[in-house]
Amino acid sequence: MVKIGIVGISGYSGGKLLERLLKHPQVKVTYISANNTEGPVAQIWPHLNGLSELVCKKYDPVQAATKADIMFLAVPHTVSMTITPELLKLGKKVIDLSGDYRLPSGEDYKTWYKTDHQDKANLKKAVYGLPELYREDIKKAQLVSNPGCYPTAALLGLLPIITAQTKDIESIAIDAKSGVSGAGRKATLALSFGEVNENFKAYKVLNHQHTPEIDLHLSKVAQKPIEVDFVPHLLPVQDGILETIYVRLSGKVTLEKIHQLYQRFYKTENFVRVLDAGQQVELNYVVGTNFCDISLAVSRSGKLLVVTCAIDNLLKGASGQAIQNMNIMCGFKETEGLL
């Protein structure tokens, strides 16, 4: 049994990690912590009452390193980069769910996260934990930077077309809609029931910090600079992301060909389902699972491809993908604990 530590147990992704890892047959959660909440699991997450005797304490690097072999960091950005260096030095493997190690450049970090990066030394060490793209690197990684929820859906929705028709891409607009848990578990008026329920809005229009992650990996795949236009929205649901992606092409495509392309591309992937032509993805199909579902449509002109993809933002978009990465790092079956 691999021994697991989770930092940030009181947030939504930390809680989801705990819930899933408690059932994972090949690991044992041996350390949990959170900064503002201490006490037994049942007090922090009453739905787990009776399922774990673990007690949550303030984060202590020595305790953590003594008790666990792999550390999941489910903490806000800016916190991960203060914890990670010591854990790496102590020889621990780290899977970071924050944004701290997603951008390889400290300058880009400052541009998008509005603060200096405190651990530039380890930025290059971090492997971007999107298994469908970087599986081989993840196997050998000591530090995995788990992708953002929006980029996970965006990249999975775009990889096949980018790979196959790089030259024809004229523009990409991503209209993303996320459930509330994506914003974390916080006491703010903006996330109160009265402001979210029966409401809907765009936010950080063309200005969201997940944008450069998408650009970066699309550009790598395309081997040329790609910039997407990204507009996120807040859905009045708890979990789930659906992205509607508008890919304008210089040449014509047919739905049939594109559908074949996507099916072949993901043929061997466990967690990407390309739906039958004509069927549309729904949040309901993926929430509670680690799947990314993808639907495709092509305009009559043949020059617009509309990709819709859906994931559970806390699973494939965060904790599920983190466990998938752990499975890969540990040589477990990639679906272990996730189906």
Added chain:
Amino acid sequence: MVKIGIVGISGYSGGKLLERLLKHPQVKVTYISANNTEGPVAQIWPHLNGLSELVCKKYDPVQAATKADIMFLAVPHTVSMTITPELLKLGKKVIDLSGDYRLPSGEDYKTWYKTDHQDKANLKKAVYGLPELYREDIKKAQLVSNPGCYPTAALLGLLPIITAQTKDIESIAIDAKSGVSGAGRKATLALSFGEVNENFKAYKVLNHQHTPEIDLHLSKVAQKPIEVDFVPHLLPVQDGILETIYVRLSGKVTLEKIHQLYQRFYKTENFVRVLDAGQQVELNYVVGTNFCDISLAVSRSGKLLVVTCAIDNLLKGASGQAIQNMNIMCGFKETEGLL
């Protein structure tokens, strides 16, 4: 035109007061304030953008008294009692939506609100603003204490049976369910979308501060002490209260007789609708209105009466009733601005 001031414009009931009073044909809102938010109405309540040029400032008693004749206090309890004395001295009429003047005894206030009352002198002056019970007193009042949302529904649901069969009442249990706006507009984790949505729970079981209000006025009507058992719950909806009231009786009753009793009791009331026998109240029927809907059922034994009543907690349960009280105090048609 009567000149109106509203204190506490940024909360749900303050906002609702403003929205409704802007359309009231016989009054003009001339003063608005809030403690933590300043600026034009459109900034605080963007849905009112274009409908009012008023600017919200920090509360200032002299400004308020200069600009307005009737003051609505839509502030948290403990705040009203610090504002009210001066306004009364300045000759203003005050309609207080908080709990500060609902209990005539300072000791009871301390018991239920866990703090000393700061304005005991005016407690006796306050008229309890339930028009269906105290209309004549409201006409002459300088200080109206607007009833709590739960007591409004409870009292309207119980007045007829208490009046008619005082002697037979063995026990009363009130199972109340309220939408989230009843808790106010606050940045707390407990009221965040993630904790309320798809959830449901009881709170302050047998221990809610609205209980003594209900007991007090039922006892007055019955001319003997009555104590209800009151259990509130939090519904995952924005607005509305539905109460299911279990009245155990020592003698037998029939649905027909009880239905007649209720219909007669409320025959001349504008805002109480006793539904046809067999029809059940729903939040949908009352939310957005100042109505209280009432349904009735009797057990086969004839010794249990189940009253269900529904109101919009922000209208008949707060701002609507406050306007109804204002209409009565000013000699306007009681339904003015409320249909």
Added chain:
Amino acid sequence: MVKIGIVGISGYSGGKLLERLLKHPQVKVTYISANNTEGPVAQIWPHLNGLSELVCKKYDPVQAATKADIMFLAVPHTVSMTITPELLKLGKKVIDLSGDYRLPSGEDYKTWYKTDHQDKANLKKAVYGLPELYREDIKKAQLVSNPGCYPTAALLGLLPIITAQTKDIESIAIDAKSGVSGAGRKATLALSFGEVNENFKAYKVLNHQHTPEIDLHLSKVAQKPIEVDFVPHLLPVQDGILETIYVRLSGKVTLEKIHQLYQRFYKTENFVRVLDAGQQVELNYVVGTNFCDISLAVSRSGKLLVVTCAIDNLLKGASGQAIQNMNIMCGFKETEGLL
């Protein structure tokens, strides 16, 4: 008092028409009908209990024509075109909320609505009821075809840029999200709470029957053919539409200039609010009102304009706009009964 008839009172837009017209100071609802539901208003819409003594019957053209001067048709498409000819012959004014008279060509109707048009003769007579575009024609119209909910938001969001920069428009993608009431009041599994709640999906991708309406009027304004790419989604809320519109331009624009353009364009309009730069529209701001709110953003490249617009689909997107049209047709103040 102008006498009003409403056909299709049991649907969401018929109900909303009734609710609003009952409060309109210059008209009197004198006739209501619905095909599958008969009986007093309070039985069909219990929230209107006590507000109207009208009784709903099966539609009868003679009765309707005798009792009312202006007829609102809030019926499904294919029904309006069987009712309208007779009403027009009887000299009545008709405001049709269905899709039957929105496309001037019978062939286009067949293409998009999959059935033959039964009243081609009156197609040319119909004035498209978007006051901001065709106010003068509406004044003189006998038959007003009320715009679809999606096209209302799309057109209001696009008119200024289309008018000002026709030549620069390269492509337009409209990502639209609608509340459930847009689909009507129906007993279908797809609209059941269990399938909609906590869910989200696209539907009729690039294939919705509202698309040609948008193309038609944009092309008229641009005086050249414009085709938008339109993808609607179903939001888990009752009311409201928010559209995120991606306008790709061949030349560069600045947010400042675009914002000025929009503000000037709608300066004299009562029901279009261009929000301050940086502020984003929300459903909450418009639901329950007849307003269309518009926000603007421009990409760093200056070649992508993102317009977000929000309306209440049942008000500005249906019944509210129908009443606005009635006000114009009758020479009333355009905002009468709508603020």
Added chain:
Amino acid sequence: MVKIGIVGISGYSGGKLLERLLKHPQVKVTYISANNTEGPVAQIWPHLNGLSELVCKKYDPVQAATKADIMFLAVPHTVSMTITPELLKLGKKVIDLSGDYRLPSGEDYKTWYKTDHQDKANLKKAVYGLPELYREDIKKAQLVSNPGCYPTAALLGLLPIITAQTKDIESIAIDAKSGVSGAGRKATLALSFGEVNENFKAYKVLNHQHTPEIDLHLSKVAQKPIEVDFVPHLLPVQDGILETIYVRLSGKVTLEKIHQLYQRFYKTENFVRVLDAGQQVELNYVVGTNFCDISLAVSRSGKLLVVTCAIDNLLKGASGQAIQNMNIMCGFKETEGLL
């Protein structure tokens, strides 16, 4: 591996059974059917896409009996009683989730379900599948009648007090609130999003068909007739039941004693959690689990006990409990596939 058949796969409890049984380590689902829907699992339940190759067909008793050893019937009442006799004759074990075998008397069935019972012969054979009460009988049963969702919560909430203080019980009122999935997956206006969302109402007041089940088993335990007053309500959530139970007592009790009583009573139970005194149950704590959570409160008079209990109506209230029963019947660990 025990071979499992599920009849009624397209409903909410049939779907949930399939989802859970596919992951159960000791059984294999070998037969699925539904009456109105045929085709592969992924078409009926897209979230299970990729997890099962099963194909759903119309129910055929011979096929079913050939392929499976234990049959789950997740069909509406009146259907089970036409299927069950043959399956029993063929030697199959049957777990029926409908109401058909819950009442041992055919007359009671007619009274509450308004139709004649078609299989009175097997009524006596059926064991009521509440493990906490009838575990020993379930072990030996060929036909298990899975309890109703409401009775499961009500009985678990009342068993300890009924057992311990039978003589003191004066009256019991159960105020029950259920999510929408309790009503099944149906195309009706009453269950449409537009009628349920942001709404709340009581229904079948004092008249619900689950009432006699509760009375029956409480009376058995008490060894004297007990009749509860039962009022169900419809919550605007998908899953979950919370019941607030008012137990009036002739003698006084203390919270401490009652809390001890409940904790001891359920000490060895896997799926009943008595929360700490002062803590209140919430739907969130139990939805997605097979737990029943219980909280307790006592009035100041000591003569009213308020029990609140919460379950997931589709799990402990239906499919989870059915699997728990299967585990018991098969000699598996009782929690297998359920934690």
